[in-house]
Each structure stands twice: as structure tokens, then as C-alpha cells.
Amino acid sequence: MTETLTATAAGRLFSRPAAVASCVAFVLIGMVQAVYGPAVPGLREEFGLSPSAAGLGLSLHFTGGVVGVLAFNSIHARISNSRLLSASYALMALGALGVAVAPNWPLALLAAFVGGLGFGGVDYGLNQLFAVGFGNRSTAMLNVLNAHFGIGAVLGPAVIAALGPENYPYAFGACALLSAVLMCCTRGIGTAEPAPASAAAPANGQRLLSRVLVGFLALYILNVAVEAGVGGWEPTHLETVGFTAAVAASATSVYWLMMTVGRFLVVPLTLRYTPELILTVCAAGMTACLLLALIPGAAPYAYAGVGLFIAPVFPTGLPWLNRALPHARRAGAWVISASMIGGVAAPPLLGKGIELSGIRAVPVLLTVLSAASLLATVWLKRATPTAPQD
Template sequence: MKSSAADRLFARSAAVASCVGFILIGMLQALYGPAIPGLRHEFGLSPSGAGLGLSLHFTGGVAGVLAFNAIHSRISNRALLAWSYALMAAGGAGFALAPNWPLALTAAFLAGLGFGGIDYGLNQLFAVGFGDRSTAMLNVLNAHFGIGAVLGPAVVAWLGPDDYPYAFGACAALAAVLVFAGSSGVRTRVSDDPPAESPERKGLGLSRVLVGFLVLYILNVAVEAGVGGWEPTHLETVGYTATVAASATSVYWLMMTAGRFLVVPITLRYAPERILAVCAAGMTVCLLLALVKGVAPVAYAGVGLFIAPVFPTGLPWLNKALPQAKRAGAWVIAASMTGGVAAPPLLGVGIEAYGIHAVPWLLTVLSAASLLATVWLIRLTRRSAS
């Protein structure tokens, strides 16, 4: 039975705990921005200085993905998850209790290491741990990240920015619980490792496919971060109020969460590459529609809906296309994080040159490039399969 892979790798309780883990990492990442006023008040920081918290978190995330990828073959799946949650618990508690900003930044980096370990570990395990349902389960898993990303700012808004330590402390406490609850019920090893690839088929074919996936993920996360970062400014510039612009951006993130749940039944009927091609085309059309003032908020919501399945749906396709490269997912996930870090400032350079009204055009270029990368990958992987 193809679906028996789920029984080999994940118990039901472990799958539920993994979804809670993704709520945790979504919430933790989303806390830094709303906490900035409190951080500035606590440590006497400039806006850019306070923003270093999220930067160090993402830097730790990239390091965590690459580090845990490097040692995954020498430690069990349970150890990978337990150590990642422990790092998040230590980092979250350290950030909440730090007496000065350098120690807080160190704690943010530590939390980021654990964040990267969970992001890499659970995405990688879900991509191979549920058989034919892996694509569906990856979308469910990543949808819970969106739930956490919505909850994080809501918690800070309820507590008040000056009480941000309580929010980070709550994340640390949940991570401490997941050190044990999140790793139990996960099989130590995957029994059905992919077959080794012959030397003749390694090399150029593998590198071209991997590079294609790296480009695809960097572009998609760049669009995702670009819309999240610049949508409110663009909407205000074309005449919407700050309240409407902020609400529209919240809807964009909510649509990303909803889209991952909605695509689940579709993943059971259609191949990942077909879904990604439709998503890339849909987000490109929506970004073009964002040029029209009257429909811009709805168009951005459409971008969220179409971009939602890309990250989780692409990983099973990657594993199918490169079964011999067991750790290719780590490079793709790390690349996606660098895209998220680099996109907002790079878009800012384009906006300085062409103005805020150019935001949809700039994002459309990235999305269209993503569509081309998807089509190119489809042709490349089909040619490799034949």
C-alpha cells in the first residue's frame, strides 16, 4: 500500500505535533515586527537597529537549515527535531529575558537556528513520509505556519508592544514542550531510502534541475515577501487609506493560509508540476490586475491564494525529480530564505528608480520569471525521466 509510508514515518500524534510546531515557527517569526516599538523603548534603538532582530533570526534560519542538513545523516530524525525545538526554546527565552541588545540579538540567532532546523526537518520528512499524500500533507503543514503568522501580531497587539517578552516567553514554553511531544512518534530513520544514482546520470542533469528549483524558490519567496512588504505602501500611494491598506495586507496573508488548505484535495488528483504552473500563471495575472486601482486589494489577495501552494507543493516534485539528491531540499529551503531577506531591499532600489506605482510591474517581472522557470523545469524533468 502506497499510503503505508505515513505509518512508517509518522504516528498520528506526531503529525498533529508537527502542525503545532509550524504554528510555533510562524508565530515566532511574526513577533519581531510588532515588537519593534517595545524593543526601541526597552533598548533605545533606531528603527533599523530594532529591525536587526528579524535579520538575525533569518540569518540563524539559513545557518540552521544548512547545519542540520549537514548532520542529518549522522543523527536520528527525532534528535534533529528535539535539538531544533530546544534551540528555539533557549533562543525565545533568551530574547524575552535579555538585559541588553547584543544578548537579545544572540538569542534571536539561536532561535533562528532552531527555526531553520524545524523548517528543514519537517518539510523534508513530510515530503517523503506520507507516500502519495505527501504533497497534500505538506500543504496542511505549511498552512499552520500561516496560522501562527496571523496569531503572532494579534498576541502582541493584545498584550501591547512593551510586553513583547511575554509573547516570546510563551513561544519558548511551547518549544520546550515540543522537545518531547514533537519528536515522539517520529520514526528514527526512513526505511525506504531512494536508490543510488549511477555516476553517468549525475552531474550536468542533476545540477541543472537543482539550479532550476533554486531559482524557482528564490523568485517565489521574493514575490511573497515583496507583496507582504510593499502592498500597503502601494495601496496608500494610489489612494487607499492606511486602514484599508493594512487590512488588505492581512487578507493577503490569510489567503496564503487558506490557499494551502484549499489546494489539498487538488494535490490528490493532479501532479505538483501542473499545480505550480497554474499557480505561477495565476499570480502573474493577479499582479498585472493590481495595476488597476479599483481591484488592486482583491488582486493582491489573489496573489496570496495562488502563491500559497508553491513552497510546499514544489518539495515532492523536487524529491521525485532528484531522488538521488536526498538533501537537495535543504539547499532549496535555504535559498528561499535568502530570497525573503534580499527581496524587500532590492525592490526598494527599483522603487527608488521608478516610483511606488511601479510595485506591481516589478513584482510581475519576478512572477513571470517564476512562470518561465516552472515551464523550463517541467521540460527538463520530463526529458530526464525519458
């Protein structure tokens, strides 16, 4: 308990063991999200499902995630940070165990939703606390935290590949066990958030505050749309322009890997440059890479560049949001939930655009979204106070 109080008194919410446990938690939520896809053949065999019915598992997981973000945000002021995270881990453990042992598909879907509630609580809780809990190092620590999500997203499919899809219950069971262990690792988390840094009131009052929040919502939705769009349509585009299925699949894996690498690489930069400058460079970089993807021979390398540039956007934008809207406590929850909704809605909407314009237009459609993200970033940079640099 002394260590917890010391961390909080120093302006930090996390003791070192608690910070390490939080990174492990992001490995966990990355694994949980990533195992649903590779487990589909096993789920279909176990419950006699069609492909679309099997895909409902991940949909219910994301639905639970959105509800979890908003629900835990609504009660956060009435419970401690450690209790919020403990409850989230408990729901994840219950959900993962439920998917592993469910005797029928409706109960498995209910379990996926319950696990999603916990997923949303962990995603919201740790992102929000890391955004304010490490002082000037918060942006760097957020990138480290979210990089561990990528590690989990790589490990999840690897576990299913090693076990075989028919043994998916063991993968979900392992996730449940790790969730239960993490419930015991929340003692080093402070009980209150540090007071937000003072910021000048917007010149146009509440109206400008609302416009800034809308700007951040647009920024996150557009970036997640690009992220999910590349992940979902890169393989098809690469095969269409002449690459083999094996090369296309490998290139897509490299794209996701670059997202993890990019978050680690940006850490030292966050200690020298403002979040708004980093995000402006990232938006310009991924737009340029998507234009480069119009050249068939360069497309795999261009998509890898998109992964590198888009990697810092989600974690680096949260400290900027908290500084721009220090008194809007729900702002973080809204942008996190919006990002989840964007991840669900973007692939089918892009699919409709591709139906009208053809597969070769994938880079064009994604460039439009990325350019809109760049415009939103530039507008927010002008509309919010500039961060001081030490």
C-alpha cells in the same frame, strides 16, 4: 514505541500524534517569526534602540535560520529524526527565553540568532520529512503543515496586540514554553526516511541534475521574492493609488490570510493532480493577478488573488524536487535556505527598483519576477520525469 515502528513500517514516518505535534510546531515557528515586528516598539523602549537597530532582531533570526538549515542538513545522516527535531526545539526554547529575559541588546541579538538556528532546524527537518513521510499524500500533508505556519503568523501579532508591545517578554516566554513542550513530542517519528522512489537517471547525467537543481533554486527564490515583495510593498502601493492607510493595511492582512487559506484549499487537488501541473497553474495565476493589480480599483482584490495562487508553491514544490533529484540529499536544504535568503534580500532590492521607477511600478516589477517564475516552472516540467498518478 510500537506506534512509531508501525508508522515507519507502513512507509510513513509519523504517527498521528507526532503529525499533530508537527503542525503545532509550524504554528510556533510562524508565531516566533511574526512577533519580532510588532515587538519593535517594546524593544526600542527597553533597550533605547533606533528603528534600524531594532530591526536587527529579525535579521539575526533569519541569519540563524539559514545557518540552522545548512547545519542540521549536514548532520542529519548521523542523528535520528527525533533528535534533530528535539535539538531544534531546544534551541528555539533557549533563543525565545533569551530574548524575553536578555538584560542588554547584544545578548538579545545572540538569543535571536540561537532561536533562529532552531527555527531553521524545524523548518528544514519537518518540511523534508513530510515531503517523503506520507507516501502519495506527502504533497497534501506538506500543504497542511505549511498552512499552520500561516496560522501562527496571524496569531503572533494578535498576541502582541493583546498584551501591548511593552509586554513582549511574555510572548517570547510563551513561545519558549511551547518549544519545551514539543521536545517531548518526537517519539512518534520514525528513525529513517523511506527509500526515495526510483526515477530515471537524467539523460545528460550530472550536468542535467545540476541544471535541474539550479532551476528549483531559481523557482524558490523568485516565488519568495514575489511573496515578500507583495507583503512589503502592497500597503505603500495601495496608498499611492488612492486607498486609505486603514484599507491598505487590511488588504495586506487579507493577502497573508489568503496564503493560509490557499494551502488548505489545494489539499484535495494534490491528491488528483501532479505538483508540476499545480505549480504551473499557480505561476500563471499569480502573474495574471499581478497584471490585474495595475488597475487601481482592482488592486486589493488582485493582491488577495496573488496570495491564493502563491500559497501552494513552497510546500508543493518539495515532493517534486525529491522525485526529480532522488539521490541529491542536500537539495531540499539548499532550496529551503535559498528561500530564506530570498525573503531577506527581495524587499530592499525591490525598493531600489521602486526608487528608479516609482511606487506605481510595483505590480510591473513583481510581474516580471512572477513571469520568470512561470518560465522556470515550465522548464522544470519539461526537464524532469512526469509523476505517475494513482
